[in-house]
Amino acid sequence: MSTSHGGAGPAWKSLAADLPASLVVFLVALPLCMGIALASGAPIVSGLIAGVVGGLVVGMLGGAPLQVSGPAAGLAVMVFGFIQQMGLAMTCAAVAAAGLLQMLFGGLKVARAALAISPAVIHGMLAGIGILIVLGQVHIVLGGSPQSSAFQNVKELPEQILSLHGPAAALGLLTIALMVVWPFLAKGKLKLVPAPLVAVVGASAVSVFWGADVARVELPANVFSSIQLPALPTGNWGVFVTAVLSLALVASAESLLSAVATDKMHTGPRANLDKELFAQGVANTVSGLVGGLPITGVIVRSAANIAAGAKSRASALLHGVWLLLFVTMLGHVAGLVPLTVLAGLLVVVGAKLVNMHHIRELSRRGEVLVYAVTVAGVVGINLLAGIGLGLLVAVLRLLWRLGSVQVDVAQVQGAYEVRVTGSLTFVGVPRLSMALAQVPPGASVRIDLAVDTLDHSGFEALESWSDTYRKTGGSVAMESLEEVWVRSGTTRPSQQVIGSQVSSNTLASEGAQ
Structure with missing residues (x-):
């Protein structure tokens, strides 16, 4: 002892x-x-x-x-x-x-x-039980x-x-x-x-x-x-x-x-x-x-x-x-x-x-749906079905959050401002591409990256678009993707330094998923 x-x-x-x-x-x-x-x-x-x-x-x-x-x-x-x-x-x-x-x-x-x-x-499994x-x-x-x-x-x-x-x-x-x-x-x-x-x-x-x-x-x-x-x-x-x-x-x-x-x-x-x-x-x-x-x-x-x-x-x-x-x-x-x-x-x-403290905590974190589905599955079907349904909803919720990127394009005094918020991952790249396609060639573009997550796919999508856009006569001003990558809590994907202007905006990040 x-x-x-x-x-x-x-x-x-x-x-x-x-x-x-x-x-x-x-x-x-x-x-x-x-x-x-x-x-x-x-x-x-x-x-x-x-x-x-x-x-x-x-x-x-x-x-x-x-x-x-x-x-x-x-x-x-x-x-x-x-x-x-x-x-x-x-x-x-x-x-x-x-x-x-x-x-x-x-x-x-x-x-x-x-x-x-x-x-x-x-917690949902225990509550259902x-x-x-x-x-x-x-x-x-x-x-x-x-x-x-x-x-x-x-x-x-x-x-x-x-x-x-x-x-x-x-x-x-x-x-x-x-x-x-x-x-x-x-x-x-x-x-x-x-x-x-x-x-x-x-x-x-x-x-x-x-x-x-x-x-x-x-x-x-x-x-x-x-x-x-x-x-x-x-x-x-x-x-x-x-x-x-x-x-x-x-x-x-x-x-x-x-x-x-x-x-x-x-x-x-x-x-x-x-x-x-x-x-x-x-x-x-x-x-x-x-x-x-x-x-x-x-x-x-x-x-x-x-x-x-x-x-x-x-x-x-x-x-x-x-x-x-x-x-x-x-x-x-x-x-x-x-x-x-x-x-x-x-x-x-x-x-x-059935712990009310856990329910309130999960509600604040937006996970109460996972909890409710697990409880319903355990009570209505059986224990394993409830756990399986809960895990499925948890995974779907994660994918939704990873794809919850918001891209807003606005024209201000002849220039275009593109604001990207949320999680820019492989799931959200198609939405980013569709939004950037609205910007006409040869314009002056300022990209504000207020993202909390940036994965390799998002990194390459932005890098590729900005390089191509500059080659067609346009100008792109945005924060260094290397800095955004580091601030989002991820190891940088390559040693290449992106030659883009650094905007005056700061990145408000609450931590990577």
Whole structure:
């Protein structure tokens, strides 16, 4: 175990901070592991196994010192679909194989490539998953059963509301109320007590004293004897391969983005993303082999870890130890928790995935359309379709921006003024050529280049036109293309210096795309 902050003192001082932090993270992770297993359509024990493996394996091998890993709500909908299609045993095999891919990615040091995915797509994916979780789990909260699709869940919701199922609905709604109200009520040291723990313990205690006849969590008496071993498919390998690839890519992206976000929350050592990705792969392979859910770095648990004062990876590792002790020694306690309570917990967790701060930020940056398309695809079709549609819109938006050049030609006192604004790239060269064709031969032309991006095609188009125009008897005054190229943040294409006049205008550039 290493001390995470330079000059923070000997290891025992670090451990003195990590030990209480690990207990806080354990108390946050315990109900979430059970709830995410419920949302995934997997046995509750599969979620707890994933929590144990994520804590122990990534805690020992990870490259993000204060990140905490375990089963994540962001994969619940995807896993639910795979379990419905292939069964739990083959889904576990897919998780293990996805882990091998992640180890390969980490070994090839391509972790930062995952950060090239548009944040609008990632946030849209998580928001879509959050909506699906809410639409499905709210039926359990109200005492019913979730439907097969988002449309069916919405369609059946009014009837579900009109026929509330007594104690189950009351306990589910109580859980939601405690989750929402506790952060406002907690003062002083009580703020360290996580809302999920308060909600689950409080609602479960009410159910016990009430003697409510509701479905509760079931854990096997002997966890080790009930481990679900993975099984490879005997046919229909297409679904299996799709599961492996999608789990590997989505889990990797979520873990790495979480690691980057976690780095912003503390001043200790920065994350080694390739090492973290490799550790996530090892954890997923182990989890899949012993019947656990897929694992990612989880920002909620990581934020709780940092807020509780953790100093090193020991905190994440110890939280895995506490989860293991709970599963093996106190599993019967989980049997007191009603399923509707876990569903209420998930409704709040899912709702928080629709982050209004992200929506406002993306709106300011003009990327809300990418976000909306991704959300609509995830909710209306499926997760992979939503990601694919989001990436497509992001690429189309980029091409549109690269081609969003504006060329205005005006005649002023016998001379022609040409103002070029926006991004002058290969996409906008045809528009530039059509505008310059309006200028008659032999005139005096002044070109004002107020562009924020200039690529090689735009460079050559302007250079070629100005040279040709001068040869036909005209005069061209414009800023040196070499200077425009450099100011737009691009390496110059050649050593040739353009012999054109330098205008008095300055280039207002906000940075290249």
